[in-house]
Amino acid sequence: MPHRYKVREIAQQAGLSEATVDRVLNDRPGVRENTRAEVAQAIADLDKQRAQLRLNGRxxxxxxxxxxxxxxxxxxxxxxxxxxxxxxxxxxxxxxxxxxxxxxxxxxxxxxxxxxxxxxxxxxxxxxxxxxxxxxxxxxxxxxxxxxxxxxxxxxxxxxxIDNHGAGVTAAYLMSQWLGTAPSGVLITLSGTVFRGEGEREVGFRTALRGSGRDIVEVSDSDGIDDVNERLVLDALERHPGVEAVYSAGGGNTATVAAFDRIGRACRVFIAHDLDADNRRLLRDGRISVVLHNxxxxxxxxxxxxxxxxxxxxxxxxxxxxxxxxxxxxxxxx
Known part of the structure; x- marks a missing residue:
């Protein structure tokens, strides 16, 4: 069958005979699987080499x-x-x-x-x-x-x-495992409702916790900026005294931690996204529980x-x- 490389090129790259390569390309019997794998690898290597030539000087x-x-x-x-x-x-x-x-x-x-x-x-x-x-x-x-x-x-x-919906489901799973039978409500923080990724995380999280009976409180439109987020989170915590856990689908986690500290409330579980400098420090210091990262x-x-x-x-x-x-x-x- 026709191929983008000549049989001779593939045979030279694979270190095999042209007859063997021809049998593999035409899917004839009597060829070992490791030989087929060698031919496939040779073709992949030729693809990379061709790509390098296309890139040269561009x-x-x-x-x-x-x-x-x-x-x-x-x-x-x-x-x-x-x-x-x-x-x-x-x-x-x-x-x-x-x-x-x-x-x-x-x-x-x-x-x-x-x-x-x-x-x-x-x-x-x-x-x-x-x-x-x-x-x-x-x-x-x-x-x-x-x-x-x-x-x-x-x-x-x-x-x-990442699969943002899947990330939200993962966060809900971890939240349920850590909270166990504790009746804690959960705060979800979003930087903005117009960002589809954060919305998909929220939907996945809420769907996975459906039927748990937990109070889920949303804070959004902070753009992930700390001073705005701290004010919004503090207001939510004061209005919902049963909230003792956080899923941060957006950001502003230093501010969220600060809001819990200002009212003297412990946060049982804190799940965040992305290993930025703030989250690294908060994770090392034990202020957040886990980071979902890519x-x-x-x-x-x-x-x-x-x-x-x-x-x-x-x-x-x-x-x-x-x-x-x-x-x-x-x-x-x-």
Whole structure:
């Protein structure tokens, strides 16, 4: 059967005879499984070599656009910058457009101002204005990859991040295990209701706790900013004296801990997301119980790969949700 490589090329790469490779490619009997595996590996290696040749000397300028607390944008920026050299011999550069709070109009305007880009990595609100801005970029030949929270009705070429609904279910499972028979209510903190990812976490969490009889109290629209979040959490705790546990689907966890301290209430269980600098410190100090995390460098690498794939510079690969890591003080990565 026809193949993208000549039989001779595959045979040279695999160190096998051309006759053997021909039998494997045509799925003839009498070939050992390890020989078939050697041929498959040789083809994969040839794909990588071809990709390297396509990348040689090419230059790509990427834009990272995010509305998110600085502690998270700092961590993701470091991840992107660490992964840029991994795409050599291509030369990748990144521009960063980062802010902590703002309207969907600001996000749409920020996207409209992008010029000369080969691709955008985007963490934004799922709103019609954002969808239109993404579609305009894609229509102009600029692929967009959404990160951490999706804009699924847009023309974006892919989403990178965890399964947010699954993360919420995981948080509910851990919460139930730790609280046991304690009648504690649970506080859910969200940075904003317009971010689909956080909303999916909340839905997963609430669904998994349905029927538990626990009081679930929501605090949202803080943009993950500490002073705003502390005020909102303090008000919720004063109105709900039975709340003794937290699921932070968004951020602002230093402020949430501070609010518990201000009213002198112990927090039995505190589940958070992302190993930013604040959460590392809180985890080490025993102020939060566990962090649901994913490898930001792996996320950055995949997002950049999807953009290069859109330009035909790399062969396509399947995209899967990033695995969720359950991080405690005892398995905290360096």
């Amino acid at each position: 230059r790509f300028l990427l834009d990272v656009v995010m509305q998110t607390p600085q502690r998270f944008s700092d961590a993701f920026r470091a991840a992107v910058e660490a992964e840029l050299p991994a795409f050599a011999p291509a030369m990748l550069r990144a521009r960063f457009h980062l802010w902590e709070s703002g309207s969907t109009e600001r996000m749409a305007d920020g996207l409209a101002r992008i010029r000369g880009s080969h691709g955008v990595i985007l963490k934004a609100q799922d709103a019609p204005e954002v969808v239109e801005a993404v579609d305009r970029l894609v229509g102009a030949g600029v692929p967009v990859v959404t990160y951490a929270t999706d804009v699924p009705t847009s023309a974006r070429c892919g989403y990178v991040g 490898d930001l460098r792996a996320d950055a690498r995949l997002a950049m790969r999807l953009i290069l794939q859109s330009h035909g510079a790399l062969p396509p690969e399947p995209v899967r949700p990033a695995p969720i890591q359950v991080v405690t003080p005892y398995n905290l990565p360096g």
